[in-house]
Amino acid sequence: MFDSLQSRLGGVFDKLRGRGALTEGDVEEALKEVRTALIEADVELGVVEDFIKKVKPRAEGEAVIRSVTPAQQVVKIVHDTLIETLGSEGTGLQLGSPPAPILMVGLQGSGKTTTSAKLGLLLQTKEKKKVLMASLDVARPAAMEQLKILGEQAGVPTLPIIAGQTPLTIAKRALAAARVGGYDVLILDTAGRQHVDEQLMAEAAAVRDLTNPHETILVADSLTGQDAVNIAKSFHTRMPLSGIILTRADGDARGGAALSMRAVTGAPIKFLGMGEKLDALEPFYPERVAGRILDMGDVVSLVEKATETVDKEKAEALAKKLKKGAFDMNDLFDQLNQMKKMGGLQGLMGMLPGVGKIKDKLDEAGLDDKILTRQQAIIQSMTKKERSNPDLINGSRRKRIAAGCGMEVSDVNKLLKMHRTMSDAIKAMKKGGRANPFAAMMN
Numbered sequence: 001m002f003d004s005l006q007s008r009l010g011g012v013f014d015k016l017r018g019r020g021a022l023t024e025g026d027v028e029e030a031l032k033e034v035r036t037a038l039i040e041a042d043v044e045l046g047v048v049e050d051f052i053k054k055v056k057p058r059a060e061g062e063a064v065i066r067s068v069t070p071a072q073q074v075v076k077i078v079h080d081t082l083i084e085t086l087g088s089e090g091t092g093l094q095l096g097s098p099p100a101p102i103l104m105v106g107l108q109g110s111g112k113t114t115t116s117a118k119l120g121l122l123l124q125t126k127e128k129k130k131v132l133m134a135s136l137d138v139a140r141p142a143a144m145e146q147l148k149i150l151g152e153q154a155g156v157p158t159l160p161i162i163a164g165q166t167p168l169t170i171a172k173r174a175l176a177a178a179r180v181g182g183y184d185v186l187i188l189d190t191a192g193r194q195h196v197d198e199q200l201m202a203e204a205a206a207v208r209d210l211t212n213p214h215e216t217i218l219v220a221d222s223l224t225g226q227d228a229v230n231i232a233k234s235f236h237t238r239m240p241l242s243g244i245i246l247t248r249a250d251g252d253a254r255g256g257a258a259l260s261m262r263a264v265t266g267a268p269i270k271f272l273g274m275g276e277k278l279d280a281l282e283p284f285y286p287e288r289v290a291g292r293i294l295d296m297g298d299v300v301s302l303v304e305k306a307t308e309t310v311d312k313e314k315a316e317a318l319a320k321k322l323k324k325g326a327f328d329m330n331d332l333f334d335q336l337n338q339m340k341k342m343g344g345l346q347g348l349m350g351m352l353p354g355v356g357k358i359k360d361k362l363d364e365a366g367l368d369d370k371i372l373t374r375q376q377a378i379i380q381s382m383t384k385k386e387r388s389n390p391d392l393i394n395g396s397r398r399k400r401i402a403a404g405c406g407m408e409v410s411d412v413n414k415l416l417k418m419h420r421t422m423s424d425a426i427k428a429m430k431k432g433g434r435a436n437p438f439a440a441m442m443n
């Protein structure tokens with residue numbers, strides 16, 4: 001998500017940066033382009049107009065134009081206003097005394113059942129909650145079975161299915177089971193329909209009145225753009241939503257739904273669905289999203305992801321070595337493994353500052369995650385001595401290494417250069433500089 005918006009805005013601000021001193025006209029021109037970019041990203045028109053209305057006076061002020069870094073200031077203002085639009089308050093779930101019911105609503109196919117299971121898994125593993133899930137979807141018998149199967153996969157218990165019950169009866173039974181079983185959270189997956197209709201709303205509202213949910217979460221498909229926003233609007237007028245989960249944010253949605261949801265419905269986005277797997281649910285942090293859209297990098301996500309996937313012992317051993325300023329091919333090999341675990345190059349690139357703009361070019365060049373495996377093959381073709389002392393690798397050794405892994409000498413040279421740059425960056429960091437050793441991997 002956001003890729004095209006990111007490169008469009010990147011272009012606008014690059015042009016602005018290139019100007020040096022700015023006039024009011026330059027800023028106005030840039031904001032016109034920002035407006036077009038937002039509209040093309042399918043952001044709701046009213047939201048776009050409000051956005052520009054807020055940014056304009058801030059960005060055209062004397063203080064900005066006369067400042068030493070006017071273009072940066074404009075970017076910062078756009079950044080802060082994006083956060084405002086996305087909602088800057090905390091977006092975690094507000095769960096009261098157990099069993100806290102969470103009502104999941106949405107259209108069929110939005111990813112509601114999968115998301116229910118994802119949320120159950122997340123609450124169970126990350127927040128150590130005891131979670132029970134129940135499907136109230138009697139319209140589609142397969143839906144109940146689907147939640148049961150997903151629950152088994154996630155290791156989250158589901159309410160036993162009894163055929164022929166109404167949604168309200170199931171909800172009552174679920175509440176009782178959650179109380180008796182000492183559950184902290186009860187996730188209720190309501191029926192979806194093809195369209196928002198009266199029956200769907202009435203049914204969901206009746207369940208809400210009965211269960212008094214602590215959270216009412218709309219699951220919406222980010223790929224449907226403004227439709228998702230309109231659906232959210234209809235739900236919200238009928239039953240106030242406490243939050244939204246946008247699914248398929250791993251796809252190439254243009255971002256309009258994400259940017260408009262909060263402003264249109266008043267309900268914050270709480271999580272993003274990032275794939276079909278049950279652990280692909282991420283908390284939504286407006287400041288990080290704004291940073292990503294403006295290509296300011298998402299270093300916080302990167303660091304968090306790294307700590308989640310890093311093999312602790314290896315990381316400590318590497319840290320010790322790095323302290324000495326040493327970084328050999330074995331370390332590079334481990335780093336490449338690490339990158340694979342962290343979602344590969346594509347995943348990482350979206351998060352690093354400054355790489356968003358070159359991402360398209362890299363895609364064009366066919367740069368994909370295979371490159372990590374190829375780089376590892378080159379390292380594997382080195383002798384033990386060469387790996388721990390890359391300085392040994394002269395011309396003839398390069399030829400042998402290339403032949404050993406079926407690649408060109410130029411590939412070996414590239415890897416050596418990457419290693420050198422990383423190793424220099426690490427030495428610079430040691431001296432207190434702020435170079436980013438990962439950045440070298442992208443060159």
Ligand code: GDP
Nearest residue numbers: 108109110111112113114247248273274275276
């Ligand atoms: P429901 O009808 O709303 O309950 O939708 P499902 O939970 O059955 O999901 C429909 C399809 O969307 C399934 O194939 C899911 O695996 C898929 N899906 C759900 N969430 C995501 C997501 O965040 N990313 C991707 N790529 N697929 C998703």
